[in-house]
Amino acid sequence: MSETTLDQVLSQRREARQDIVNVDEPAVKLVIFALGDQYFAFHGERIREILAQADVFFVPGSPASLEGVINVRGDIESVIRPHEMLHLPESTASRTSSILLGHGGGMSSGIRVDRMVDVVDLPQSSIQPPPATLPEHMRALVLGVLKFQEQPVAVLDLDKMFSDYARGLG
Amino acid sequence: MAIDIKKFVIRFIEEARDHINRLNDGLSTLESGSGDAEVINTIFRSAHTIKGSSRMLKLVTITETAHKLEDVMGGLRDGSLQFSPTLGQLLYRAVDALSGLVDTLAENNDVTALPAPDDILCAALTQACAGQLSQLPSTPDAVTPAVNEPNQANSAVDKPNQPIPPHIPAILPAQTKPAPPPPLGEPKLKTAETVRVRLSKLDELIKLMGEVVSSHARMRQRLLDIGGIERDLSENAGPDAASHLHQFAQLLKDDVQAQEALMDELHDKTLLMRMLPLSIVFEPAARMVRELARSLGKQVECAVIGTEIELDRQMIDKLADPIIHLIRNAIDHGLETPETRLAAGKPAQGKLTLSARQDGSWVVIDVSDDGGGIPLAAVREKAVKKGMISAEKGAALSDQEAIDLIFLPGFSTNSIITDMSGRGVGMDVVKQAILDDLQGVVNVETRLGAGTTFSLRLPLSLAVMRVLLVEVDGLPFGFTAQYVGELLRLPSSAMLTVAERNAVIIRNEFVPVVPLSELLRIPAHLNSAVDSANRSKNDLGMLLLVLRVRNEKIAVQVDELLDERDMVIKPLPEHMRRLPLVSGVVTTGKNELVSVLHAPALLEMARRARTQAVRVEAASHTEESHYRVLVVDDSLNTREIEKDVLEAYGYHVTLAEDGLDGLRKAMDGDFDAVLTDVEMPNMDGFTLTARLRQEEKYRSKPIIIITSREKEEDKRRGVQVGADAYIVKGDFDQSGLVDTLRALLG
Incomplete structure (x- = not known):
């Protein structure tokens, strides 16, 4: 008696799972974060790790946009402040800020963000092409825009940001 | 000297294969059209190196081919030739020929087994060099018989004697031939006593050892922590409660120390496994000296000292090129012909010394000759003519800066190109190899x-x-020991103000002082908490870290010395390596990351800041005087400072680095005043003063002795030999000097 019930339950479950798999729209993973009061996102495959707590060490002679270096399990990684590149006002350090470890454009580095918002899987179709009203300096860096929690989010091109940054340092 | 040439041949093969890969890479970059000057330079240097090292082993065929290849690349480099696909094919063929020759060598392991050079190929390269590209006859057999013939033993692997199918472009013969199996080891190796281990395995072991050393530093920190807890506990809960902890802390300390001793030994032993004696580089080099000298018609005796000193294998590998270049330069440019030497009153036989000595955890290798010295005037002139510096700048360069010119890429003072040197390829390679690859000076x-x-x-x-760790504004910074001269504490009153900047006197030498915090421009939000602590420390005097880069010194003022230890230096992330100030990062016991500062960059920054200050100063003293002053001092820093002071007041200053040099310059020129130090090599200041007084033109010119000798009898002696003024460095300040000078010149 009980066995039958178990089988039934299992088969129901299986069907239920199949239903979910059948919804077949290409999804993208996005890491959404805030700089000041604006929302931005990177593609998930570009972000290796999110560090909530990390001691950043000052490196003399580096530009202001380079906050310092961190020790990630024995590897030395830099921490970049993206504010200047995006023409945003410098924000002061706060307890909510995190570091995203990203790789792209031939380099890898931490990126300081003011606040982590969420890591989500969204259908590809929810991302719109960047609007023509975007300011000049943003146009090269933005891959697309979407709405998240009623807020506009700009999806940033990490490859481009990093390669621009590395060139700026050279 | 009996030399086992086989081991050098094996090393040559490894090295040459490395360079051949680089040649192939470089050529394919050029072919793809994305090659720039740097790519051409790389190819050029590789060819140059193959030429050089093959010459040492008398591998005539390889030398010849590499030389021709280098010629063509030289043409590309100075723009007299243009790269074209046809030229590319020719170059490829030359590289293939080289590669074939190296393979032959690897197979037979016998220097005499190499075939004669391929005349057709060499002729084509020579023509190409003259700008005439001719299509080579395209049957590979006819073109590279020298290459293919000895390869037959090898080609047993890839279908012997099969004619190359016609659809394979004939211009790339034999390129895809697989590398022959590595030499089967030296048959004479005593297998019972040695084991061959892959270098990469050894490296992994050493890297792991480095991590162990780093993590042990944290253990030491834990010891300090527990000491703190113990103190807290005995204060709060009384000594009885703390006694158990105390015992535990003592035991832990013993354990940590015992383990540290073991670990240090283990670490040393691991590193020793990679050590090789310097004789591997020195012995073939000494032989090369004799051969080079003979071919240039010079007589050279070569002395080799310290071949038993052992260096990391990695270092030995990278050391061979610079040493070869230096030797070649010494024989070609440095040592004179027997006739010139006899005319100059020297023995006909020149002497070249290769010596190595250990100095703490450093090794100092000297390559010295007793030749004509570097003609600095010619160096300046050449640099101006080549457009590397402007004429005014050339004249203003100090001797030391003029010497630095020879390290610029493309610089060479010899107007005739020989096949030894004189292409200006050597010195920039030397500098790059030593500074960047070898972390040396x-x-x-x-x-x-x-x-x-x-x-x-x-x-x-x-x-x-x-690494030395110091603290500035509450932040730690590291210095690698090769640049640290000394660390000393001086009372604040020892600071002098000279030409708008601070300096102290350390053993008869002015050393400029710069607060490290000022050079590093530490952001304000990082150093807020320590201002008061700093001030109280000032009462103890200034803590100065004297950095030495070549002959130049600078004292950076720091707050505290934190630690001095052997540390594993980790590189910065790739994109940050262009930051000049920081050469790497170390991890401390507290798991902090500390930037290791690059002393040459600090000196450069200080110099730039100083030049600006002097300019401002000079602008404020507009009174122009046209007096010419000769400054004689054996310390570079002192000379520079005195020069700054005097130039700021509008004097024209010429520098000399010892009494003899001073006397020579005084005789050649016509100076209105002479400032001299007392203690100097070759001729001291008293003697110089006395000698000058015997000369008609200096009988009544002011001569000022500036020294740290304060004794009354020294002053008397100074007056006796005819000095007009005697200034002690301790009470030296700039207006005193200038006032004295002004008074004497009237």
Whole structure:
């Protein structure tokens, strides 16, 4: 008696799972974060790790946009402040800020963000092409825009940001 | 000297294969059209190196082919030739020929087994060099018989004697031939006593060892922590409660120390496994000296000292090229022909010394000759003519800066190109190899007519370096020990203000002082908490870290010395390596990351800041005087400071580095005043003063002695030999000097 019930339950479950798999729209993973009061996102495959707590060490002679270096399990990684590149006002350090470890454009580095918002899987179709009203300096860096929690989010091109940054340092 | 040539041949093969890969890479980059000057340079250098090292082993065929290849690349480099696909094919063929020759060598392991050079190929290269590209006859057999013939033993692997199918472009013969199996080891190797281990495995072991050393530093920190807890506990809960902890802390301390001793030994032993004696580089080099000298019609005796000193294998590998270049330069440019030497009153036989000595955890390698010295005037002129510096700048350069010119890429003073050197390829390679690859320092001493010494100061190993940790504004910073001269505490009153900047006198030498915090421009939000602590420390005097880069010194003022230890230096992330100030990062016991500062960059920054200050100063003293002053002092820093002071007041200053040099310059020129130090090599200041007084033109000119000798009898002696003024460095300040000078000149 009980066995039958178990089988039934299992088969129901299986069907239920199949239903979910059948919804077949290409999804993208996005890491959404805030700089000041604006929302931005990177593609998930570009972000290796999110560090909530990390001691950043000052490196003399580096530009202001380079906050310092961190020790990630024995590897030395830099921490970049993206504010200047995006023409945003410098924000002061706060307890909510995190570091995203990203790789792209031939380099890898931490990126300081003011606040982590969420890591989500969204259908590809929810991302719109960047609007023509975007300011000049943003146009090269933005891959697309979407709405998240009623807020506009700009999806940033990490490859481009990093390669621009590395060139700026050279 | 009996030399086992086989081991050098094996090393040559490894090295040459490396360079051949680079040649192939470079050519394919050029072919794809994306090649720039740097790519051409790389190809050029590789060809140059193959040429050089093959010459050492008398591999005539390889030398010849590489030389031709280098010629063509030289043409590409100076723009007299343009790269074209046809030229590319020719170059490829030359590289293939080289590769074939190296393979032959690897198979037979016998220097005499090499075939004669391929005349057709060499002729084509020579023509190409003259700008005439001719299509080579395209049957590979006819073109590269020298290459293919000895390869037959090898081609047993890839279908012997099969004619190359016609659809394979004939211009790329034999390129895809697989590399022959590595030489089967030296048959004479006593297998019972040695084991061959892959270098990469050894490296992994050493890297792991480095991590162990780093993590042990944290153990030491834990000891300090527990000491703190113990103190807290005994204060709060009384000594009885703390006694158990105390016992535990003592035991822990013993354990940590015992383990540290074991670990240090283990670490040393691991590093030793990679050590090789310097004789591997020195012995073939000595042989090369004799051969080069003979071919140039010079008589050279070569002395080799310190071949038993062992260096990390990685260092030995990278050391061979710079040493070859230095030797070649010494024989070609430095040492004179027997006739010239006899005319100059020297023995006909020149002497070239290769010496190595250990200095703490450093090894100093000197390559010195007793030749003509570097003609600095010619160096300046050449640099101006080549457009590397402007004429005014050329005239203003100090001797030391003029010496630095020879390290610029493309610089060479010899107007005739020989096949030894004189292409200006050597010195920039030397500098790059020593500074970047070997983490060392180059020092050049040269005296016209007496010879030149290149000193290479190198760490014994690259895996671990001795690092000094200091604190500034509450932040730690590291310095690698090769640049640290000394650390000393001086009372604040020892500081002098000279030409708008601070300096102290350390053993008869002015050393400029710069607060490290000022040079590093530490952001304000990082150093807020320590201002008061700083001030209280000032009462103890200034803590000065004297950095030495070549002959130049600078004292950076720091707040505290934190630690001095062998540490594993980790590189910065790739994109940050262009930051000049920081050469790497170390991890401390507290798991902090500390930037290791690059002393040459600090000196450069300080110099730039100083030039600006002097300019401002000079602008404020607009009174122009046209007096010419000769400053004689053996310390570079002192000379520079006195020069700054005097130039700020509008005097024209000429520098001389010892009494003899001073006398010579005084006789050649016509100076209105002479300032001289007392203690100097070759001729001291008293003697110089006395000698000048015998000369008609200096009988009544002011001569000022500036020295740190305060004794009354010294002053008397100074007056006796005819000095007009005697200034003690201790009470030296700039207006005093200028006032004295002004009074004497009227």
